Amino acid sequence: MTPPTLPIVRDEHQPALAIAAAGRQLPTPPVWFMRQAGRSLPEYRALRAEHAMLDACFDADLITEITMQPVRRHNVDAAILFSDIVVPLKAIGVDLDIVPGRGPVVAAPVRTRADVDRLRDLEAEDVAPVLEAIGAIRGQLRPDQALIGFAGAPFTLASYLIEGGPSRTYTHTKALMYGDPELWHALLDRLAHISGRYLELQVAAGAQLVQLFDSWAGALNRPDYVDLVQPHSRTALGYATSVPRIHFGVGTGELLEEIGAAGATCVGIDFRVDMRDAVRRVGGTYAVQGNLDPALLFAPWPAIEQRVRAIVDAGRGARGHVFNLGHGVLPETDPDVLTRVVELVHSLEGAA
Ligand code: CP3
Numbered sequence: 001m002t003p004p005t006l007p008i009v010r011d012e013h014q015p016a017l018a019i020a021a022a023g024r025q026l027p028t029p030p031v032w033f034m035r036q037a038g039r040s041l042p043e044y045r046a047l048r049a050e051h052a053m054l055d056a057c058f059d060a061d062l063i064t065e066i067t068m069q070p071v072r073r074h075n076v077d078a079a080i081l082f083s084d085i086v087v088p089l090k091a092i093g094v095d096l097d098i099v100p101g102r103g104p105v106v107a108a109p110v111r112t113r114a115d116v117d118r119l120r121d122l123e124a125e126d127v128a129p130v131l132e133a134i135g136a137i138r139g140q141l142r143p144d145q146a147l148i149g150f151a152g153a154p155f156t157l158a159s160y161l162i163e164g165g166p167s168r169t170y171t172h173t174k175a176l177m178y179g180d181p182e183l184w185h186a187l188l189d190r191l192a193h194i195s196g197r198y199l200e201l202q203v204a205a206g207a208q209l210v211q212l213f214d215s216w217a218g219a220l221n222r223p224d225y226v227d228l229v230q231p232h233s234r235t236a237l238g239y240a241t242s243v244p245r246i247h248f249g250v251g252t253g254e255l256l257e258e259i260g261a262a263g264a265t266c267v268g269i270d271f272r273v274d275m276r277d278a279v280r281r282v283g284g285t286y287a288v289q290g291n292l293d294p295a296l297l298f299a300p301w302p303a304i305e306q307r308v309r310a311i312v313d314a315g316r317g318a319r320g321h322v323f324n325l326g327h328g329v330l331p332e333t334d335p336d337v338l339t340r341v342v343e344l345v346h347s348l349e350g351a352a
Contacts, residue, residue, distance in 0.1 A: 015146035017077045018209045020320040021244035021266040023287045029312055029321045030077035031345045032148070033338060034248075035328030036070035037082045040335050043069050053098040057087050063133035068140055074339045075346075078146040078209075079137055081202065083130060085152025085213055086160060088198040091126035092119065094161070102166060109164035111176065113183060119190045122197045134205035149207030149240075151198045153214030153249075154191040154232040161187075170219050177228055188232035196239030203243050211246040211268070212237055214259070218251025218270075225255050230262050237263035246289055250327055260286045271296075271326025275314035283318030291326040297337050308341055312348050 014022075017030035038044055044066060048056065056062040066082040086096055086104040095107035110116060124131060137147055160166070162173045177184045199210045214233060217225060237245050247259050248268025260267045260282050269278040269290030278288055296307055308323075315321030323345045329338065 013143070015077065015144050015208060017146040017148075017322060018244050020322050021209050021246055021287050021289070023244075023265055023319040025316065025318070025320055027349050028346060029315055029323045029348075030146075031323035031342050032076040032078040032080065033070070033074075033325050033329050034080075036074065036076060036080065036338070037066050038329060039331035040329050040333040040338070041069055041073065042335075043073075053084070053100070054087075054090060057083050057090075058129050060129040060132040060136065063130060064136040064140070067133070067137050070338075071141065071145060073335060074342045076342055077144070078148050079141060080148040080150060080211070081130070081134065081137070081207065083150070085150075085157060085215075087130065088122050088127065088151065088194050089119075089157065089161070092122055092194065094119070096160075099165075104160045105165040106161055107164075109172070110158075110161040110187065111172070113186070116183065116187045116190055119187075119194065122194045122201070124201055127198065127201060131201060131205040134202060134207060138206040146208045147206060148209055148211055148246075149199060149202030150211045150213060151195040151202075151236065153212050153217065153229075153236060153247075154188040154195060155217050155220075155229045156213060156215045156249075157191045157195065158187055159216050159219075161191075170216065174219075177224075181228070184228065185232075188229070189235070192232040192235035196236040199236065200239040203240055207243070209244040209246065210240045211248060212264070214247065214249040214252075217249035217255065217259070218253075220255070222254055222258060225258055230258055233262040244287075246322070248289070256282045266320065266322060268324075269326065273326075275311050276317075279314055279317040285319070287320030287322065288315060288318045289322040289324050291324070292341075294325045294327055294330050294333070297325075297330075297333050297341070301337075301340070304337065304341065305344060308344050309348065312345060312350075316350055 020026050020030050063082050067079050071079045099105050159173045244265045246266040247264035250270050253273040266287035266289050267282050271293035275291050
């Protein structure tokens with residue numbers, strides 16, 4: 001297993017969330033929510049009524065405003081850049097759209113060598129509004145609040161490109177992965193450099209840590225993940241070694257060690273894994289992030305409080321803990337409950 005590089009914790013002026021994600025235990029765990037910027041917020045829905053999703057992702061003012069909305073409302077310890085995993089693909093000319101209620105849809109699925117060769121490198125000019133927004137967001141955040149940059153991991157990006165849209169079975173993706181490993185590796189290598197470069201550009205512009213989303217990697221068993229996917233995620237994360245790196249996928253309970261060993265400093269734990277097991281398995285080597293079930297936020301407060309406390313207790317056993325959900329905020333979530341969870345986590349002080 002490749003040990004993670006943790007060069008970052010020396011700087012005491014880093015925001016708490018960057019310190020925790022780099023692998024240091026803090027008295028109070030910092031907290032943010034995956035998909036905190038989005039449809040759970042009325043102020044987001046009002047803005048999006050006037051702008052299509054991808055238009056918003058290429059408008060510096062809208063990116064800045066939508067990124068800051070949940071920070072102002074919930075007092076979370078980090079902003080996550082408002083963007084989407086398909087933004088760098090759109091930026092290099094892939095014909096795709098984000099369809100409400102469905103997700104990214106690609107006009108011409110990528111399935112041949114010629115399709116792969118058309119995926120060119122990402123340059124700063126391609127994502128100029130994103131990089132401009134990062135500067136503006138840093139200007140609005142307090143010094144103790146972090147800005148998280150992110151990208152989609154090669155496997156998850158490949159699944160959208162090959163299927164042409166969201167999938168539950170990944171049939172075309174797996175047919176190509178098992179049937180033509182050479183083309184598969186060529187595609188994932190292209191995507192790794194695009195994804196990695198996107199992370200690198202965000203860090204250069206001011207992102208203080210990054211998260212690599214391999215949302216659908218849980219569709220793979222461990223040996224296939226190790227042979228066919230992990231080397232490419234490692235390439236992508238290799239572009240961001242100057243900052244802490246969170247690596248997350250849904251349903252990756254079988255893969256936690258490998259998710260960490262891909263070059264992360266912090267392993268994202270989804271809600272299907274007992275946090276104590278996760279800490280036992282990877283918490284000695286990496287920080288952990290997670291893992292409240294997003295659906296639990298619909299339960300009465302005492303049930304939520306009990307689970308939040310249990311996760312914070314379990315997280316104290318790891319090298320560092322970032323409190324989060326085990327996947328994204330569901331659109332119907334009451335935002336006041338999210339605010340209350342932040343207040344609760346911030347009130348829980350323990351020994352560092
Ligand atoms: O607050 C944040 O977390 C930052 C913003 C963010 C978005 N997408 C905005 C968005 C992030 C980090 C993402 C990442 C993303 N996008 C992932 C990885 C995270 C995960 O959920 O596992 C994936 C798989 C995608 C692809 C994607 N984009 C999906 C599946 C969807 C949902 C489709 C739907 O309508 O239900 C999107 C659209 C999307 N991305 C929205 C937002 C706020 C909703 C768009 C809208 O307002 O209609």
